[in-house]
Amino acid sequence: MPPVPPSVDALRREIDEIDVAIHDLIMRRARVVERIAHSKAGEKVFIRPGREAGILRRLVARHQGSVPVAAIVRIWREMIAAMTLIQGPFAVAVYAPDDDRRLWDIARDHYGTVTPLAPANTTQAVLRALAEGRATVGVVPMPEEEDTDPWWRFLISDDTKTPKIIGRLPFCRRPGQKEGGDALILGAVPLEATGQDHTLLGVELSQDMSRGRLKDMIEAASLPVGWFRIFHLPGGGGSVHLIEVEDFVDIDDPRLRTLAEKLGDALVRALPVGTYALPITLEARKA
Ligand SMILES: O=C(O)C(=O)C[C@]1(C(=O)O)C=C[C@@H](O)C=C1
Known part of the structure; x- marks a missing residue:
């Protein structure tokens, strides 16, 4: 006789048991986080x-089976x-002018149901919310080429209280999802290498310099250049540049000293204004 398949009732009892086990594990995870929080006091x-x-x-690398990996990411x-x-007050200011909810939705996806999100009409308002302590992190659009008043220029500062770029959203990109609507996360958090990171380098110059010349100097300092943004300071007072470097670069990186030597008197300051862990692109098969 072939084995009798379990009844639906029996399968549902098994699901109930699994749910209890998952719930116990979530509560156990929270107790471990409480201990970590204690050590961060x-x-x-x-x-x-x-x-x-x-x-x-x-988790994405080890995932198998029929549950879409995007759902696993969402749960985590x-x-x-x-x-x-659990660890303390945490709030997010999101650039979401009028009825433009694009970054709001990306931020809600990343920060979940319970995190307080506050909309900000301008990127300046996001920076103000951070400066005034109303938000722990801010979500702003990726720098655009044609931006005439870019938010990122305020990050090129030696003041240690200045927020840094600490992440890029969405962290998980579905197959075919365009990078156009991406966001960056700002916060006063120490930069940490994850093994797959890009750095945003802020360079302030006392004079204008062509993109090609600056790019050559950065590459000559062994920094692999991605994209570039430029803002000319009003009144011919020089220029600031945001340069994506396809590597992790911190403030003590010797390549920055090489760059400073190459730029000589033209340089006012060059510093990492943030790094982000490279987002994961999900495979079509698993998404
Ligand atoms: O590992 C930590 O430091 C934690 O606080 C735990 C945890 C997590 O839930 O895994 C929570 C928040 C941090 O940003 C990173 C990880």
């Missing part, structure tokens, strides 16, 4: 974007966001 910033990226990359983002809030 006294630190103003308790988010670790690099660690979050590592957790998701590991919900959990990590909730477990961030």
